[in-house]
Amino acid sequence: MSDPNVLLEAHAVAKHFGGVKALHDVSLTIRRGDIYGLIGPNGAGKTTFFNCLTGLYRNESGHFVFDGARLAADAPHKAAAVGIARTFQNIRLFGNMTAIENVMVGRHLRTRANVFGAIFRNRATRNEEAAILRRAEELLHYVGIHERAHDYAKHLSYGDQRRLEIARALATEPKLLALDEPAAGMNGTETEALRLLVEGISRDGVTVLLIEHDVKLVMGLCTRVAVLDYGEKICEDVPAMVQRDPRVIEAYLGGSVA
Protein backbone atom coordinates (compact mmCIF):
# COMPACT_ATOMS: atom_id res chain seq x y z
CA MET A 1 0.00 0.00 0.00
CA SER A 2 2.82 2.43 0.63
CA ASP A 3 4.64 3.95 -2.31
CA PRO A 4 7.65 1.74 -3.08
CA ASN A 5 9.60 4.74 -4.28
CA VAL A 6 9.50 6.29 -0.85
CA LEU A 7 12.36 5.35 1.45
CA LEU A 8 11.68 7.44 4.52
CA GLU A 9 8.63 9.20 5.83
CA ALA A 10 8.67 11.32 8.96
CA HIS A 11 5.21 11.76 10.40
CA ALA A 12 4.74 14.79 12.63
CA VAL A 13 7.90 14.17 14.60
CA ALA A 14 8.12 16.34 17.71
CA LYS A 15 10.86 16.66 20.29
CA HIS A 16 11.42 19.24 22.95
CA PHE A 17 14.03 19.86 25.60
CA GLY A 18 12.33 21.50 28.53
CA GLY A 19 10.80 24.60 27.05
CA VAL A 20 12.77 24.42 23.81
CA LYS A 21 10.80 23.00 20.92
CA ALA A 22 13.63 21.47 18.95
CA LEU A 23 11.26 19.78 16.51
CA HIS A 24 7.67 20.75 16.04
CA ASP A 25 5.60 18.20 14.10
CA VAL A 26 8.09 17.79 11.31
CA SER A 27 6.90 15.65 8.42
CA LEU A 28 8.89 14.93 5.33
CA THR A 29 9.25 12.34 2.63
CA ILE A 30 12.51 11.12 1.16
CA ARG A 31 12.36 9.12 -2.03
CA ARG A 32 14.83 6.45 -3.05
CA GLY A 33 17.72 7.94 -4.92
CA ASP A 34 17.26 11.42 -3.48
CA ILE A 35 20.07 13.53 -2.22
CA TYR A 36 17.89 15.24 0.28
CA GLY A 37 19.12 18.45 1.85
CA LEU A 38 18.10 19.55 5.31
CA ILE A 39 19.05 23.13 5.99
CA GLY A 40 18.20 25.84 8.47
CA PRO A 41 19.84 28.32 10.81
CA ASN A 42 21.80 27.26 13.88
CA GLY A 43 19.61 25.61 16.47
CA ALA A 44 16.84 24.92 13.95
CA GLY A 45 16.65 21.25 14.98
CA LYS A 46 18.49 19.55 12.14
CA THR A 47 20.78 17.46 14.31
CA THR A 48 17.88 16.70 16.63
CA PHE A 49 16.02 15.32 13.62
CA PHE A 50 18.96 13.01 12.90
CA ASN A 51 19.11 11.93 16.50
CA CYS A 52 15.43 11.03 16.58
CA LEU A 53 15.70 9.23 13.27
CA THR A 54 18.69 7.15 14.38
CA GLY A 55 17.22 6.38 17.79
CA LEU A 56 19.64 8.39 19.90
CA TYR A 57 16.76 10.54 21.09
CA ARG A 58 13.23 9.39 21.66
CA ASN A 59 10.76 11.73 20.02
CA GLU A 60 7.70 12.64 22.11
CA SER A 61 5.27 12.19 19.28
CA GLY A 62 5.24 11.26 15.66
CA HIS A 63 7.08 8.38 14.05
CA PHE A 64 9.21 7.34 11.12
CA VAL A 65 8.39 4.84 8.43
CA PHE A 66 11.52 3.52 6.79
CA ASP A 67 11.52 1.18 3.83
CA GLY A 68 7.88 0.35 4.45
CA ALA A 69 8.16 -0.43 8.15
CA ARG A 70 7.78 1.67 11.24
CA LEU A 71 11.07 2.41 13.01
CA ALA A 72 11.46 1.28 16.59
CA ALA A 73 12.18 4.31 18.73
CA ASP A 74 15.14 4.52 21.06
CA ALA A 75 17.23 1.74 19.54
CA PRO A 76 20.17 3.08 17.54
CA HIS A 77 21.48 -0.34 16.65
CA LYS A 78 18.11 -1.28 15.16
CA ALA A 79 18.04 1.85 13.04
CA ALA A 80 21.45 0.85 11.74
CA ALA A 81 20.25 -2.69 11.15
CA VAL A 82 17.35 -1.64 8.92
CA GLY A 83 19.74 0.48 6.89
CA ILE A 84 20.20 3.95 8.33
CA ALA A 85 23.80 5.00 8.77
CA ARG A 86 24.97 8.37 9.91
CA THR A 87 27.89 10.63 10.62
CA PHE A 88 28.10 13.15 13.43
CA GLN A 89 28.36 16.90 13.35
CA ASN A 90 31.16 16.74 15.92
CA ILE A 91 33.03 13.80 14.42
CA ARG A 92 32.78 10.65 16.55
CA LEU A 93 35.44 8.21 15.51
CA PHE A 94 37.12 5.54 17.60
CA GLY A 95 40.17 7.72 18.05
CA ASN A 96 42.57 5.11 19.39
CA MET A 97 41.77 2.60 16.71
CA THR A 98 43.31 2.75 13.25
CA ALA A 99 41.36 4.00 10.25
CA ILE A 100 40.88 0.50 8.95
CA GLU A 101 39.77 -0.79 12.34
CA ASN A 102 37.16 1.94 12.46
CA VAL A 103 35.71 0.71 9.20
CA MET A 104 35.95 -2.90 10.38
CA VAL A 105 33.77 -1.98 13.35
CA GLY A 106 31.25 -0.75 10.81
CA ARG A 107 31.09 -4.31 9.43
CA HIS A 108 29.93 -5.63 12.81
CA LEU A 109 26.31 -5.44 11.84
CA ARG A 110 26.66 -7.45 8.65
CA THR A 111 28.90 -10.18 10.05
CA ARG A 112 28.23 -12.85 12.64
CA ALA A 113 31.33 -14.40 14.21
CA ASN A 114 30.66 -14.93 17.91
CA VAL A 115 32.91 -15.60 20.87
CA PHE A 116 33.36 -19.26 19.99
CA GLY A 117 34.39 -18.32 16.49
CA ALA A 118 36.86 -15.84 17.93
CA ILE A 119 38.37 -18.43 20.28
CA PHE A 120 38.49 -21.43 17.97
CA ARG A 121 39.17 -19.46 14.78
CA ASN A 122 37.34 -21.97 12.65
CA ARG A 123 37.34 -21.68 8.89
CA ALA A 124 34.09 -19.70 8.72
CA THR A 125 35.42 -17.13 11.16
CA ARG A 126 38.74 -16.79 9.36
CA ASN A 127 36.98 -16.33 6.03
CA GLU A 128 34.65 -13.77 7.51
CA GLU A 129 37.52 -11.89 9.12
CA ALA A 130 39.36 -11.80 5.78
CA ALA A 131 36.21 -10.52 4.08
CA ILE A 132 35.80 -7.79 6.72
CA LEU A 133 39.35 -6.67 6.12
CA ARG A 134 38.93 -6.70 2.35
CA ARG A 135 35.70 -4.72 2.48
CA ALA A 136 37.24 -2.19 4.85
CA GLU A 137 40.17 -1.71 2.49
CA GLU A 138 37.79 -1.21 -0.43
CA LEU A 139 35.84 1.38 1.48
CA LEU A 140 38.96 3.31 2.44
CA HIS A 141 39.86 3.35 -1.24
CA TYR A 142 36.35 4.45 -2.10
CA VAL A 143 36.51 7.51 0.14
CA GLY A 144 40.12 8.11 -0.86
CA ILE A 145 42.07 7.65 2.37
CA HIS A 146 43.51 4.17 1.92
CA GLU A 147 47.05 5.39 2.39
CA ARG A 148 46.09 6.34 5.94
CA ALA A 149 44.66 2.89 6.70
CA HIS A 150 47.02 2.14 9.56
CA ASP A 151 47.09 5.56 11.15
CA TYR A 152 45.12 6.15 14.30
CA ALA A 153 41.85 7.87 13.59
CA LYS A 154 42.67 10.73 15.91
CA HIS A 155 45.83 11.49 13.97
CA LEU A 156 44.02 11.99 10.67
CA SER A 157 43.38 15.46 9.30
CA TYR A 158 39.96 16.94 9.78
CA GLY A 159 38.88 16.29 6.23
CA ASP A 160 40.15 12.70 6.36
CA GLN A 161 38.30 12.11 9.61
CA ARG A 162 35.07 13.17 7.92
CA ARG A 163 35.79 10.77 5.09
CA LEU A 164 36.62 7.99 7.50
CA GLU A 165 33.31 8.52 9.24
CA ILE A 166 31.57 8.17 5.90
CA ALA A 167 33.50 4.97 5.14
CA ARG A 168 32.55 3.55 8.51
CA ALA A 169 28.91 4.43 7.90
CA LEU A 170 28.98 2.85 4.45
CA ALA A 171 30.41 -0.33 5.96
CA THR A 172 27.02 -0.98 7.54
CA GLU A 173 25.50 -1.25 4.04
CA PRO A 174 22.96 1.52 4.52
CA LYS A 175 20.02 2.31 2.33
CA LEU A 176 20.03 5.82 3.73
CA LEU A 177 23.21 7.68 4.58
CA ALA A 178 22.63 10.65 6.85
CA LEU A 179 25.47 13.18 6.85
CA ASP A 180 25.53 15.91 9.49
CA GLU A 181 27.48 18.89 8.14
CA PRO A 182 30.14 16.85 6.36
CA ALA A 183 31.72 19.95 4.79
CA ALA A 184 32.03 21.90 8.03
CA GLY A 185 35.58 23.15 8.42
CA MET A 186 36.64 22.04 4.94
CA ASN A 187 38.37 24.28 2.43
CA GLY A 188 37.21 24.72 -1.17
CA THR A 189 39.16 21.79 -2.60
CA GLU A 190 38.07 19.44 0.14
CA THR A 191 34.46 20.49 -0.27
CA GLU A 192 34.62 19.84 -3.98
CA ALA A 193 36.07 16.39 -3.35
CA LEU A 194 33.29 15.75 -0.86
CA ARG A 195 30.70 16.78 -3.42
CA LEU A 196 32.09 14.24 -5.86
CA LEU A 197 32.11 11.58 -3.15
CA VAL A 198 28.49 12.20 -2.22
CA GLU A 199 27.48 12.12 -5.87
CA GLY A 200 29.31 8.83 -6.26
CA ILE A 201 27.58 7.37 -3.22
CA SER A 202 24.25 8.44 -4.61
CA ARG A 203 25.04 6.96 -8.00
CA ASP A 204 25.92 3.69 -6.28
CA GLY A 205 22.37 3.47 -5.04
CA VAL A 206 22.48 4.91 -1.53
CA THR A 207 19.93 7.58 -0.71
CA VAL A 208 21.55 10.53 1.02
CA LEU A 209 20.18 12.86 3.68
CA LEU A 210 22.44 15.84 4.04
CA ILE A 211 22.57 18.55 6.67
CA GLU A 212 24.76 21.34 5.45
CA HIS A 213 25.28 25.03 5.97
CA ASP A 214 27.16 25.49 2.72
CA VAL A 215 24.23 26.72 0.63
CA LYS A 216 26.11 26.48 -2.64
CA LEU A 217 26.95 22.86 -1.98
CA VAL A 218 23.38 22.01 -1.04
CA MET A 219 21.83 23.77 -3.99
CA GLY A 220 24.26 22.18 -6.41
CA LEU A 221 24.05 18.69 -5.02
CA CYS A 222 20.59 18.06 -3.67
CA THR A 223 17.55 16.85 -5.53
CA ARG A 224 15.22 18.10 -2.82
CA VAL A 225 15.65 20.41 0.13
CA ALA A 226 13.70 20.95 3.33
CA VAL A 227 14.21 24.01 5.47
CA LEU A 228 13.83 23.96 9.24
CA ASP A 229 13.43 27.05 11.34
CA TYR A 230 12.86 26.94 15.09
CA GLY A 231 11.93 23.30 14.83
CA GLU A 232 9.37 23.78 12.09
CA LYS A 233 9.61 22.79 8.50
CA ILE A 234 8.95 26.01 6.63
CA CYS A 235 9.56 24.75 3.13
CA GLU A 236 10.24 21.57 1.16
CA ASP A 237 10.90 21.64 -2.57
CA VAL A 238 13.49 21.37 -5.30
CA PRO A 239 16.49 23.65 -4.68
CA ALA A 240 15.51 26.25 -7.29
CA MET A 241 12.12 26.78 -5.67
CA VAL A 242 13.50 26.76 -2.12
CA GLN A 243 15.93 29.52 -3.01
CA ARG A 244 13.02 31.69 -4.10
CA ASP A 245 10.74 31.06 -1.14
CA PRO A 246 10.33 34.34 0.77
CA ARG A 247 10.11 32.65 4.18
CA VAL A 248 13.34 30.81 3.55
CA ILE A 249 15.07 33.96 2.43
CA GLU A 250 13.94 35.74 5.52
CA ALA A 251 14.77 32.99 7.96
CA TYR A 252 17.96 31.67 6.57
CA LEU A 253 19.36 32.66 3.25
CA GLY A 254 19.16 36.35 4.01
CA GLY A 255 20.66 38.64 1.43
CA SER A 256 23.14 36.09 0.18
CA VAL A 257 20.91 34.67 -2.53
CA ALA A 258 18.19 37.21 -3.01
Next chain:
Amino acid sequence: MNLRFGKSMPWLGVVLVAVVLLAVPFVAALGGQAWVRIANFAILYIFLALGLNIVVGYAGLLDLGYVAFYAVGAYTYALLASPHFGIHLPFWMILPIGAALACFFGVILGAPTLKLRGDYLAIVTLGFGEIIRIFMNNLNAPINVTNGAQGITLIDPIRFGDFSFAQTGHLFGFTISGPQKYYFLLVALAIVVIVINIRLQDSRVGRAWQAIREDEVAAKACGINTRNVKLLAFAMGASFGGIAGGVFAAMQGFVSPESFSLMESITILAMVVLGGMGHIPGVILGAVLLTALPEALRYGIEPLQRMIFGRMFLDPESLRMLVFGLALVLVMRFRPAGLWPSSQRRRELAEPAD
Protein backbone atom coordinates in the same frame (compact mmCIF):
# COMPACT_ATOMS: atom_id res chain seq x y z
CA MET B 1 50.11 -8.49 21.73
CA ASN B 2 53.66 -8.01 22.66
CA LEU B 3 54.88 -11.39 23.79
CA ARG B 4 57.81 -11.61 21.44
CA PHE B 5 61.27 -12.47 22.64
CA GLY B 6 63.49 -11.51 19.79
CA LYS B 7 62.02 -11.54 16.33
CA SER B 8 64.72 -13.66 14.77
CA MET B 9 64.33 -16.65 17.06
CA PRO B 10 60.76 -16.80 18.28
CA TRP B 11 61.19 -20.44 19.29
CA LEU B 12 64.01 -19.60 21.61
CA GLY B 13 61.63 -17.42 23.61
CA VAL B 14 59.02 -20.14 23.77
CA VAL B 15 61.57 -22.74 24.84
CA LEU B 16 62.97 -20.37 27.44
CA VAL B 17 59.56 -19.67 28.91
CA ALA B 18 58.74 -23.38 28.90
CA VAL B 19 61.95 -24.24 30.72
CA VAL B 20 61.34 -21.57 33.34
CA LEU B 21 57.74 -22.68 33.80
CA LEU B 22 58.89 -26.29 34.20
CA ALA B 23 61.61 -25.38 36.64
CA VAL B 24 59.57 -23.11 38.92
CA PRO B 25 57.82 -25.77 41.04
CA PHE B 26 61.02 -27.70 41.57
CA VAL B 27 63.10 -24.67 42.42
CA ALA B 28 60.37 -23.38 44.70
CA ALA B 29 60.17 -26.76 46.40
CA LEU B 30 63.76 -26.31 47.59
CA GLY B 31 62.38 -23.70 49.96
CA GLY B 32 59.50 -25.93 51.00
CA GLN B 33 56.09 -26.83 49.58
CA ALA B 34 54.74 -23.52 50.88
CA TRP B 35 56.60 -21.79 48.08
CA VAL B 36 55.05 -24.06 45.52
CA ARG B 37 51.66 -23.09 46.89
CA ILE B 38 52.56 -19.43 46.54
CA ALA B 39 53.51 -20.03 42.91
CA ASN B 40 50.17 -21.78 42.45
CA PHE B 41 48.33 -18.80 43.81
CA ALA B 42 50.25 -16.49 41.53
CA ILE B 43 49.05 -18.50 38.56
CA LEU B 44 45.51 -18.73 39.88
CA TYR B 45 45.54 -14.95 40.15
CA ILE B 46 46.86 -14.65 36.62
CA PHE B 47 43.86 -16.69 35.57
CA LEU B 48 41.47 -14.53 37.57
CA ALA B 49 43.04 -11.28 36.48
CA LEU B 50 42.87 -12.26 32.83
CA GLY B 51 39.21 -13.15 33.26
CA LEU B 52 38.57 -9.75 34.77
CA ASN B 53 40.69 -8.19 32.04
CA ILE B 54 37.99 -9.09 29.53
CA VAL B 55 35.47 -7.10 31.54
CA VAL B 56 37.60 -4.18 32.65
CA GLY B 57 40.39 -4.05 30.11
CA TYR B 58 38.55 -4.94 26.92
CA ALA B 59 34.98 -3.80 27.48
CA GLY B 60 35.89 -1.00 29.89
CA LEU B 61 33.35 -2.00 32.55
CA LEU B 62 34.47 -1.31 36.08
CA ASP B 63 33.55 -4.43 38.02
CA LEU B 64 34.25 -4.27 41.75
CA GLY B 65 32.42 -7.46 42.62
CA TYR B 66 34.36 -9.94 40.56
CA VAL B 67 35.07 -12.10 43.57
CA ALA B 68 31.37 -12.98 43.71
CA PHE B 69 31.79 -15.18 40.66
CA TYR B 70 34.92 -16.71 42.12
CA ALA B 71 32.85 -17.50 45.22
CA VAL B 72 30.05 -19.04 43.18
CA GLY B 73 32.55 -21.32 41.45
CA ALA B 74 34.25 -22.25 44.70
CA TYR B 75 31.02 -23.05 46.54
CA THR B 76 29.66 -24.97 43.58
CA TYR B 77 32.71 -27.17 43.72
CA ALA B 78 32.61 -27.43 47.49
CA LEU B 79 28.95 -28.48 47.61
CA LEU B 80 29.20 -30.98 44.80
CA ALA B 81 32.41 -32.65 45.91
CA SER B 82 32.49 -32.92 49.68
CA PRO B 83 30.90 -34.86 52.55
CA HIS B 84 28.75 -31.78 53.29
CA PHE B 85 25.91 -33.12 51.12
CA GLY B 86 27.63 -36.41 50.51
CA ILE B 87 27.85 -35.61 46.81
CA HIS B 88 31.09 -36.44 45.06
CA LEU B 89 30.91 -35.49 41.42
CA PRO B 90 34.08 -35.58 39.34
CA PHE B 91 35.80 -32.26 38.74
CA TRP B 92 35.23 -32.31 34.96
CA MET B 93 31.53 -32.13 35.65
CA ILE B 94 31.68 -29.55 38.42
CA LEU B 95 33.98 -27.02 36.78
CA PRO B 96 31.61 -26.48 33.83
CA ILE B 97 28.65 -26.35 36.21
CA GLY B 98 30.46 -23.74 38.30
CA ALA B 99 31.36 -21.74 35.20
CA ALA B 100 27.78 -21.89 33.96
CA LEU B 101 26.37 -20.84 37.32
CA ALA B 102 28.82 -17.95 37.59
CA CYS B 103 27.92 -16.97 34.03
CA PHE B 104 24.24 -17.11 34.99
CA PHE B 105 24.87 -14.81 37.94
CA GLY B 106 26.90 -12.55 35.67
CA VAL B 107 23.92 -12.19 33.36
CA ILE B 108 21.51 -11.73 36.27
CA LEU B 109 23.66 -8.93 37.61
CA GLY B 110 24.64 -7.49 34.26
CA ALA B 111 21.29 -7.35 32.49
CA PRO B 112 19.72 -4.68 34.67
CA THR B 113 22.89 -2.77 35.52
CA LEU B 114 24.93 -2.49 32.35
CA LYS B 115 23.10 0.66 31.38
CA LEU B 116 24.89 2.28 34.27
CA ARG B 117 28.16 3.93 33.58
CA GLY B 118 31.52 3.97 35.30
CA ASP B 119 31.15 4.75 38.96
CA TYR B 120 27.56 3.63 39.20
CA LEU B 121 28.31 0.24 37.76
CA ALA B 122 31.25 -0.06 40.14
CA ILE B 123 29.00 0.57 43.13
CA VAL B 124 26.35 -1.92 42.04
CA THR B 125 28.91 -4.64 41.39
CA LEU B 126 30.58 -3.90 44.70
CA GLY B 127 27.24 -4.38 46.43
CA PHE B 128 26.65 -7.60 44.56
CA GLY B 129 30.02 -8.98 45.66
CA GLU B 130 29.15 -8.26 49.27
CA ILE B 131 25.67 -9.74 48.95
CA ILE B 132 27.06 -13.03 47.69
CA ARG B 133 29.57 -13.17 50.53
CA ILE B 134 26.90 -12.41 53.12
CA PHE B 135 24.69 -15.07 51.60
CA MET B 136 27.46 -17.62 51.93
CA ASN B 137 27.89 -16.52 55.51
CA ASN B 138 24.22 -16.89 56.42
CA LEU B 139 22.92 -19.67 54.27
CA ASN B 140 23.25 -22.20 57.07
CA ALA B 141 19.69 -21.82 58.30
CA PRO B 142 16.89 -22.86 57.96
CA ILE B 143 18.57 -25.36 55.66
CA ASN B 144 22.28 -25.67 56.04
CA VAL B 145 23.52 -25.05 52.52
CA THR B 146 26.85 -23.31 52.96
CA ASN B 147 27.65 -24.14 56.56
CA GLY B 148 27.94 -20.43 57.34
CA ALA B 149 31.14 -18.89 58.56
CA GLN B 150 32.70 -22.26 59.35
CA GLY B 151 32.85 -22.97 55.65
CA ILE B 152 33.04 -26.34 54.00
CA THR B 153 35.87 -28.74 54.63
CA LEU B 154 37.17 -32.01 53.25
CA ILE B 155 36.56 -30.98 49.65
CA ASP B 156 37.66 -33.61 47.16
CA PRO B 157 40.85 -32.88 45.31
CA ILE B 158 40.90 -32.96 41.54
CA ARG B 159 41.31 -36.55 40.39
CA PHE B 160 41.64 -38.26 37.01
CA GLY B 161 40.77 -41.88 37.74
CA ASP B 162 43.54 -43.00 40.09
CA PHE B 163 45.64 -39.91 39.54
CA SER B 164 44.89 -37.65 42.47
CA PHE B 165 46.22 -34.13 42.67
CA ALA B 166 46.31 -34.31 46.42
CA GLN B 167 48.99 -36.95 46.85
CA THR B 168 52.62 -37.12 46.05
CA GLY B 169 53.18 -39.23 42.99
CA HIS B 170 55.90 -40.43 40.71
CA LEU B 171 56.24 -39.53 37.09
CA PHE B 172 59.16 -40.37 34.79
CA GLY B 173 61.30 -41.06 37.83
CA PHE B 174 60.49 -37.67 39.41
CA THR B 175 58.72 -37.34 42.70
CA ILE B 176 55.90 -34.83 42.28
CA SER B 177 54.06 -33.43 45.24
CA GLY B 178 50.38 -32.47 45.28
CA PRO B 179 51.00 -28.74 44.99
CA GLN B 180 53.41 -29.37 42.13
CA LYS B 181 50.73 -31.31 40.29
CA TYR B 182 48.30 -28.46 40.77
CA TYR B 183 50.96 -26.13 39.50
CA PHE B 184 51.02 -27.84 36.13
CA LEU B 185 47.26 -27.96 35.95
CA LEU B 186 47.11 -24.24 36.70
CA VAL B 187 49.75 -23.44 34.10
CA ALA B 188 47.70 -25.33 31.53
CA LEU B 189 44.57 -23.39 32.51
CA ALA B 190 46.46 -20.11 32.43
CA ILE B 191 47.74 -20.85 28.93
CA VAL B 192 44.18 -21.52 27.82
CA VAL B 193 42.95 -18.22 29.24
CA ILE B 194 45.89 -16.37 27.70
CA VAL B 195 45.12 -17.79 24.28
CA ILE B 196 41.46 -16.88 24.71
CA ASN B 197 42.39 -13.34 25.69
CA ILE B 198 44.69 -12.97 22.70
CA ARG B 199 42.19 -14.34 20.25
CA LEU B 200 39.33 -12.26 21.55
CA GLN B 201 41.38 -9.15 21.10
CA ASP B 202 41.48 -9.22 17.31
CA SER B 203 38.04 -10.48 16.59
CA ARG B 204 34.71 -9.06 15.67
CA VAL B 205 33.63 -9.15 19.29
CA GLY B 206 36.92 -7.71 20.53
CA ARG B 207 36.66 -4.78 18.16
CA ALA B 208 33.10 -4.15 19.30
CA TRP B 209 34.29 -4.01 22.93
CA GLN B 210 37.03 -1.61 22.01
CA ALA B 211 34.60 0.55 20.05
CA ILE B 212 32.26 0.73 23.03
CA ARG B 213 35.15 1.77 25.24
CA GLU B 214 36.15 4.46 22.76
CA ASP B 215 32.73 5.96 22.02
CA GLU B 216 29.56 4.21 23.00
CA VAL B 217 27.26 6.45 20.96
CA ALA B 218 29.26 5.92 17.80
CA ALA B 219 29.36 2.19 18.51
CA LYS B 220 25.57 2.12 18.71
CA ALA B 221 25.29 4.09 15.50
CA CYS B 222 27.46 1.41 13.87
CA GLY B 223 24.79 -1.11 14.73
CA ILE B 224 26.45 -2.66 17.77
CA ASN B 225 23.93 -3.81 20.33
CA THR B 226 25.99 -2.38 23.13
CA ARG B 227 23.94 -3.91 25.92
CA ASN B 228 24.35 -7.45 24.62
CA VAL B 229 27.99 -7.03 23.77
CA LYS B 230 28.74 -5.69 27.24
CA LEU B 231 26.73 -8.49 28.79
CA LEU B 232 28.82 -10.94 26.82
CA ALA B 233 32.02 -9.51 28.31
CA PHE B 234 30.50 -9.64 31.74
CA ALA B 235 29.31 -13.21 31.36
CA MET B 236 32.65 -14.38 30.00
CA GLY B 237 34.56 -12.75 32.81
CA ALA B 238 32.18 -14.32 35.30
CA SER B 239 32.65 -17.80 33.80
CA PHE B 240 36.41 -17.54 34.19
CA GLY B 241 35.88 -16.44 37.78
CA GLY B 242 33.71 -19.52 38.30
CA ILE B 243 36.35 -21.89 36.94
CA ALA B 244 39.06 -20.27 39.06
CA GLY B 245 36.84 -20.64 42.11
CA GLY B 246 36.38 -24.36 41.45
CA VAL B 247 40.10 -24.95 41.16
CA PHE B 248 40.68 -22.90 44.28
CA ALA B 249 38.22 -25.02 46.28
CA ALA B 250 39.80 -28.25 45.08
CA MET B 251 43.30 -27.06 45.75
CA GLN B 252 42.59 -25.75 49.25
CA GLY B 253 40.20 -28.51 50.27
CA PHE B 254 38.36 -25.85 52.22
CA VAL B 255 36.25 -22.80 51.47
CA SER B 256 34.74 -20.17 53.72
CA PRO B 257 33.16 -16.76 53.07
CA GLU B 258 36.29 -15.09 54.39
CA SER B 259 38.14 -15.85 51.18
CA PHE B 260 35.72 -13.78 49.15
CA SER B 261 35.93 -10.37 50.73
CA LEU B 262 35.81 -7.04 48.97
CA MET B 263 39.56 -6.86 49.47
CA GLU B 264 39.93 -9.81 47.15
CA SER B 265 37.96 -8.07 44.38
CA ILE B 266 40.07 -4.99 44.81
CA THR B 267 43.27 -7.00 44.70
CA ILE B 268 42.30 -8.65 41.43
CA LEU B 269 41.26 -5.32 39.96
CA ALA B 270 44.51 -3.78 41.14
CA MET B 271 46.42 -6.54 39.33
CA VAL B 272 44.70 -5.59 36.09
CA VAL B 273 45.07 -1.85 36.54
CA LEU B 274 48.56 -1.89 37.98
CA GLY B 275 49.91 -4.20 35.32
CA GLY B 276 48.28 -2.51 32.36
CA MET B 277 44.61 -2.83 31.56
CA GLY B 278 43.86 -4.69 28.38
CA HIS B 279 47.48 -5.74 27.90
CA ILE B 280 48.05 -9.43 28.58
CA PRO B 281 51.74 -9.35 29.62
CA GLY B 282 50.96 -6.36 31.83
CA VAL B 283 48.12 -8.15 33.57
CA ILE B 284 50.31 -11.22 34.12
CA LEU B 285 53.01 -9.02 35.61
CA GLY B 286 50.46 -7.31 37.85
CA ALA B 287 49.13 -10.65 39.09
CA VAL B 288 52.59 -12.03 39.86
CA LEU B 289 53.76 -8.87 41.61
CA LEU B 290 50.70 -8.51 43.78
CA THR B 291 50.76 -12.18 44.76
CA ALA B 292 54.45 -12.04 45.56
CA LEU B 293 54.25 -8.78 47.49
CA PRO B 294 52.41 -9.97 50.60
CA GLU B 295 54.51 -13.12 50.71
CA ALA B 296 57.68 -11.12 50.44
CA LEU B 297 56.43 -8.96 53.27
CA ARG B 298 55.46 -11.94 55.38
CA TYR B 299 58.78 -13.71 54.92
CA GLY B 300 60.93 -10.63 54.59
CA ILE B 301 59.65 -7.93 56.88
CA GLU B 302 59.04 -10.08 59.91
CA PRO B 303 62.62 -11.35 60.27
CA LEU B 304 63.88 -7.93 59.27
CA GLN B 305 61.99 -6.23 62.07
CA ARG B 306 63.10 -8.82 64.58
CA MET B 307 66.67 -8.42 63.47
CA ILE B 308 66.71 -4.63 63.66
CA PHE B 309 64.37 -3.91 66.55
CA GLY B 310 64.35 -7.21 68.27
CA ARG B 311 60.55 -7.38 68.07
CA MET B 312 57.62 -6.87 65.75
CA PHE B 313 56.31 -3.35 65.24
CA LEU B 314 54.02 -3.84 62.33
CA ASP B 315 52.30 -7.04 61.45
CA PRO B 316 52.72 -7.97 57.79
CA GLU B 317 48.98 -7.76 57.17
CA SER B 318 48.65 -4.08 57.95
CA LEU B 319 51.97 -3.35 56.32
CA ARG B 320 50.65 -5.09 53.25
CA MET B 321 47.78 -2.64 52.99
CA LEU B 322 50.17 0.23 53.42
CA VAL B 323 52.58 -0.92 50.73
CA PHE B 324 49.71 -1.89 48.49
CA GLY B 325 48.15 1.54 48.70
CA LEU B 326 51.45 3.27 48.28
CA ALA B 327 52.30 1.16 45.22
CA LEU B 328 48.96 1.98 43.63
CA VAL B 329 49.32 5.69 44.26
CA LEU B 330 52.84 5.73 42.87
CA VAL B 331 51.96 3.73 39.79
CA MET B 332 48.91 5.87 39.08
CA ARG B 333 50.99 8.98 39.55
CA PHE B 334 53.95 8.02 37.42
CA ARG B 335 52.64 5.35 35.11
CA PRO B 336 48.91 5.96 34.77
CA ALA B 337 48.56 3.37 32.02
CA GLY B 338 50.05 0.66 34.26
CA LEU B 339 53.51 -0.86 34.62
CA TRP B 340 53.42 -2.56 31.24
CA PRO B 341 50.65 -1.01 29.21
CA SER B 342 49.66 -1.74 25.63
CA SER B 343 50.79 0.90 23.20
CA GLN B 344 47.15 1.75 22.69
CA ARG B 345 46.40 2.42 26.32
CA ARG B 346 49.50 4.56 26.51
CA ARG B 347 48.10 6.62 23.65
CA GLU B 348 44.72 6.94 25.28
CA LEU B 349 46.25 8.41 28.38
CA ALA B 350 48.97 10.38 26.70
CA GLU B 351 46.77 12.62 24.62
CA PRO B 352 43.38 13.78 25.76
CA ALA B 353 40.68 12.46 23.45
CA ASP B 354 39.47 15.04 21.04
